Amino acid sequence: MKQLLAILVDGSVYASWLFIISAGLTLIYGVMRILNMSHGSFYALGAYSGAAMVGWYFSTGSVPWFSFVALIAAALVAGISVGLLVERGLLRFMYGRDEVVMILVTYGVLLIMEDAIKLIWGVEPYFAYQPYTLLGRTKFAGLSFANYDFMLIGVSILIGLALWYGLNRTRNGKLLRVVIHDREIASALGINVARIFTITFLIGAGIGSLAGALTAPGLSVVPGMGIEVIVLAFAVVVIGGLGSITGALVGALIVGMARAAAVHLYPDVELFVIYAVMGLVLAFRPQGLFAVANARKI
Amino acid sequence: MKTRSLALLFVLGLVVIAGGLLLPQWMSYLFTIAMGKGLVVLGLVLLMRAGLVSFGQGLYYCVGAYVAGMLTQFVGVTDILVIMLASVAVSVAIAAIIGLLLCRYREIFFAMFSMAFSMILYGLLVRNQFLGSTDGFNVANPSLLGWTPGAEASSDLVLIVAVCLVIVLGAVAWRYLKSLSGYAGEAVRENEIRLEYLGGSVFRVVYVKYIIAAALAAIGGTITALVSGHVDPEMAYWTTSGEFVFIALMGGTAHVAAPIVAAVLFEALRTYAFAVSPYTWQMILGFALLAIILFMPSGLWSLVERFQNKKARKTS
Numbered sequence: 001m002k003q004l005l006a007i008l009v010d011g012s013v014y015a016s017w018l019f020i021i022s023a024g025l026t027l028i029y030g031v032m033r034i035l036n037m038s039h040g041s042f043y044a045l046g047a048y049s050g051a052a053m054v055g056w057y058f059s060t061g062s063v064p065w066f067s068f069v070a071l072i073a074a075a076l077v078a079g080i081s082v083g084l085l086v087e088r089g090l091l092r093f094m095y096g097r098d099e100v101v102m103i104l105v106t107y108g109v110l111l112i113m114e115d116a117i118k119l120i121w122g123v124e125p126y127f128a129y130q131p132y133t134l135l136g137r138t139k140f141a142g143l144s145f146a147n148y149d150f151m152l153i154g155v156s157i158l159i160g161l162a163l164w165y166g167l168n169r170t171r172n173g174k175l176l177r178v179v180i181h182d183r184e185i186a187s188a189l190g191i192n193v194a195r196i197f198t199i200t201f202l203i204g205a206g207i208g209s210l211a212g213a214l215t216a217p218g219l220s221v222v223p224g225m226g227i228e229v230i231v232l233a234f235a236v237v238v239i240g241g242l243g244s245i246t247g248a249l250v251g252a253l254i255v256g257m258a259r260a261a262a263v264h265l266y267p268d269v270e271l272f273v274i275y276a277v278m279g280l281v282l283a284f285r286p287q288g289l290f291a292v293a294n295a296r297k298i
Numbered sequence: 299m300k301t302r303s304l305a306l307l308f309v310l311g312l313v314v315i316a317g318g319l320l321l322p323q324w325m326s327y328l329f330t331i332a333m334g335k336g337l338v339v340l341g342l343v344l345l346m347r348a349g350l351v352s353f354g355q356g357l358y359y360c361v362g363a364y365v366a367g368m369l370t371q372f373v374g375v376t377d378i379l380v381i382m383l384a385s386v387a388v389s390v391a392i393a394a395i396i397g398l399l400l401c402r403y404r405e406i407f408f409a410m411f412s413m414a415f416s417m418i419l420y421g422l423l424v425r426n427q428f429l430g431s432t433d434g435f436n437v438a439n440p441s442l443l444g445w446t447p448g449a450e451a452s453s454d455l456v457l458i459v460a461v462c463l464v465i466v467l468g469a470v471a472w473r474y475l476k477s478l479s480g481y482a483g484e485a486v487r488e489n490e491i492r493l494e495y496l497g498g499s500v501f502r503v504v505y506v507k508y509i510i511a512a513a514l515a516a517i518g519g520t521i522t523a524l525v526s527g528h529v530d531p532e533m534a535y536w537t538t539s540g541e542f543v544f545i546a547l548m549g550g551t552a553h554v555a556a557p558i559v560a561a562v563l564f565e566a567l568r569t570y571a572f573a574v575s576p577y578t579w580q581m582i583l584g585f586a587l588l589a590i591i592l593f594m595p596s597g598l599w600s601l602v603e604r605f606q607n608k609k610a611r612k613t614s
Contacts (some may be wrong), residue, residue, distance in 0.1 A: 035406050090588070099406045100351045104547060105591055111584030118577055231417050231536055234410055237612055242406075253597070271421025275414045282411065286402065 004102050006143055007260045011151040015256025016156030017215060021229060022248040023163060024207035030180050031200040033099055034091070037106040040230030041113035045082060046075035046209025047216040047225060048121045051128035054217070058130050067131050071213050079209025080202050082113070084206040087201040092194065110226070118223055125220040132217035150215060154277050159207065176200065180243070193225030235278045241291030250289055254281070304469075311465045315458050327525060328565045331462040334521035336561035339545045341469055341511030341518075346551050347475070348507055349487030350404065354412030355542045357419050357513040358389045360534035362519030364429070365389075367529040370438035378440040378459055378524065385516040401504040413537020416534045423531035434530025437523050456525040463517060464558055472554045474510075483507055495574055544583070548590055560598060601605030 025039045053074035057067050086109055094105050136146035167173040179186045179196050187193045212226075236255050240247025255274050260274040269276075281289065321329065338359050345352055362385040369375040369384055396415055403411055426433050439452040447455050474480045482503045485493040490500045523529045532538065541564075549560025566584065571579035594600060 035410070093592070100409060101591060103351075103353075103406060103409060104543065105588065107543075108584045108587035108591070111580045111587065115578045115581035115584070119581075123577075219579075227537060231413065235414060238407075238410055238414075268425045269421075271424070272418055275418040275421065278414055279411075279418075283399065286407075 001263055002142060005140075007257070007264050009143075009145055009149075010263065011154065011253075011257035011260035012153055013256075014260055015252045016153040017211070018232065018236050018256055019156045019249055019252035020152075020159055020207060020211040020214065022233045022240075022252055023159060023245060024204035024211070025233050026237040026240070026243055026245060026248045027163070027207070028126070028201060028204035029237070030245075031176060032095075034102045034195050035099065035234075035242070037103055037230060038086070038109040038113055039106075039204070039233060040224075040226030040228075041110050041117070041203045042079050042083065042208035042219075043056060043212040043229050044117055044223075044226030045113065046079050046212030047221045048117055048126065048212075049078035049209070050075040050213030051126040051216040051221045052121060054128035054130060055126065064130065064134055067134070071128070071131060072210065075209040075213030076206055079205045079212075083202045083205030084198075086196050086205070091152065091201065092197070095197070096115075110230075114223070114226065117226075123223050125222045126216070127220055128216045130217070146218075148217060159210075160245070160249060167245070172199075232274065235274050238288055239278050239281045241285075241288030244288070244290040247288055247290030302402075306495070307465055307469060311461055311462060311495075315461050319454055319457065323453075327453060328455065328569060329335060329562065330457045330460050330525040332520055332561040332565040333457075333464050333558070334518040334525070335542065335545060335565070336464060336518070336558035337467060337521070338515045338518035339542050339549070339557035339561055340468065340554060341514030341543050342546045343549070343551045343554070343557050344471065344475075344483065344507050344514075345511050346546055347487065350504065350507075351409050351543060352412040352508075352511065353409045353536060353539050353543060354416035355415070355511065355515045356391065356534045356536065356539035357416035358515035359420055359519035359522070359538065360416070360423070360529075360531070361385070361392060361527040362516030363387050363523035363533050364423075364519075365516070366520040366523040367437040368429075369437060370440065371435060376438060376441045376446070378442050378455065381440065381524070382459075382520055386513045386521045389516035390509055391572070393509045397505050397508045397512075401501055401508055413503035413536050413539060414482045416539055417536060420531050420536075423534060432531060434528060434532075437527050437529060440524050448530070453525050456521060460521045460525070463521070467514065467517070468554050468558065475554065479503065479506065482558045544587055546597075547587070548597055550599035552596060552603060556597060556599035563598070574607040 021039075021043060024035060028034055028036050028039070050071045053070050054067050057070045058064070090109065091105070095100060096107075132148045133145065135151065137144050137146050138150070165173075167177060175186075175191050176196055177195055178189070178191060183193060183297075186196075232255070236249055236251040238251070239254055240249070240251030254277060258272060258277045260271050261271050307483065318328065338355055342352060342355050365385040365388050366381045369381050375381065375384075386606075400408065400411055402414070423429060429435060435464075439447070440455060441447070442455055442459070482493060482498050485496075485498065486500055486503055493500055493503070519533065522533075545560045545564045546557060548564060549556035566581065571582040575582070590597065596603075
């Protein structure tokens with residue numbers, strides 16, 4: 001019983017973390033048809049800038065509670081400005097190329113960003129544990145949980161709701177959905193597709209860095225963290241169906257629960273189980289759970 | 299193939315081997331590694347000609363290397379030919395199973411799922427204490443038909459075998475691309491439905507290419523394991539596979555020699571970039587990758603073709 005509760009809580013925390021990361025990835029793919037390999041680097045960028053900012057903030061001795069604002073603001077500013085640079089400076093010259101070529105382009109961006117992060121912040125690990133310990137822990141049914149993790153669940157729900165509302169209930173969201181549905185017709189109708197692309201990429205990059213910033217207090221920020229994360233995010237969005245936000249949510253829940261169960265019951269298969277689940281889902285639903293079927297082109 | 303080209307290849311092989319042996323130790327080591335990687339990329343290029351980019355060739359690269367390592371270390375088999383055959387057999391067996399699932403997919407799905415499979419192997423290896431977890435384990439020196447070279451000459455043996463393999467397999471691959479099945483690969487890339495109408499089986503074409511690529515990757519992994527004397531799970535990590543895609547893109551898919559040449563250039567570029575600035579070598583590679591995609595989409599081999607075209611125009 002106790003173990004089941006631990007699995008459920010750990011699974012939800014892990015799932016909400018995965019969802020925040022994957023939401024940006026799947027949004028960018030849905031609109032721009034770019035499977036953004038450098039998404040993990042935006043995650044790392046957010047983690048580094050957030051952690052560095054928190055470290056600096058606490059060294060000034062200001063009110064501890066505002067460190068959350070500092071954490072998130074630093075990550076968003078860093079993520080969005082680098083995102084702007086990547087999209088305007090590079091990606092916009094590549095639109096219309098093969099999806100596989102775009103993977104390689106973003107792979108190049110990943111290589112560059114990984115080293116740029118090392119150049120700026122060095123190779124020593126960063127710690128920003130203060131916000132994590134600030135919230136304290138809750139004892140429940142004989143288990144101790146960090147409140148920070150519960151906050152993470154809340155934030156992921158907020159992000160999910162915001163994305164859902166933005167896409168379904170606002171004018172810009174509707175324009176975005178037109179672009180997702182058919183890029184050419186959208187531009188024929190007078191929608192500024194290039195601007196929609198830029199905005200989408202910035203939102204995606206922003207959410208990616210936000211995910212990094214929110215993770216930073218819970219662990220040490222080290223080089224290579226973005227490279228580890230990207231393959232997990234791929235598994236999540238592929239299970240849910242590329243380009244579907246709902247899919248990312250379900251995929252995150254499936255992967256999160258599967259991993260939590262593996263960690264508690266049989267830790268040796270932790271990494272293996274994620275891809276095993278992915279293989280299983282794809283064996284039955286080759287396009288993922290929530291993907292829209294594509295007509296075969298002749 | 300004409301007798302003249304065969305003789306040319308033979309002479310080329312001798313020259314490369316002699317050159318490789320005369321190079322300083324560290325250079326001939328890098329050259330052998332490049333030969334191994336070149337073979338992996340050759341397999342990848344076969345797939346790319348059919349329009350499929352695999353981000354998971356690291357899987358078979360790693361399988362080949364681990365089979366070689368386990369045979370020398372735990373079974374006591376050191377004969378390089380036996381090791382090669384065993385690596386290929388294991389890889390082909392795995393590819394035959396995974397291929398059934400994977401060859402239904404195209405484009406980014408193919409890329410991502412092949413990556414996922416290599417990450418499964420990575421996940422299993424890092425948790426396996428017996429196989430040294432993340433550290434991997436050492437590989438004993440190989441022998442050839444009962445002849446056991448000393449520790450010094452061992453890498454020379456691998457170099458000779460590697461160059462011979464590259465030339466023989468390169469020639470076979472060249473011949474294969476001129477065959478019906480080879481051309482069918484391009485048809486898959488251009489239009490699958492037309493190929494089906496012509497009576498070809500798209501699945502079989504892709505499946506066979508996938509298995510060939512796996513076998514080549516295993517040979518490449520075996521060469522790397524034997525020359526470096528060490529294997530670790532990093533070989534199955536997706537960045538290793540990314541490196542292979544990088545090399546393939548760098549060389550281009552126009553000719554079977556392109557991946558081999560590109561692998562040598564890549565190793566040189568990487569060593570140089572690492573020596574110049576150890577913290578930014580990835581960045582240099584990243585910029586190189588972007589420059590190739592932007593300015594030379596068909597890879598470095600397009601330079602050779604441009605040169606040949608110019609010569610052809612002059613003579614006509």
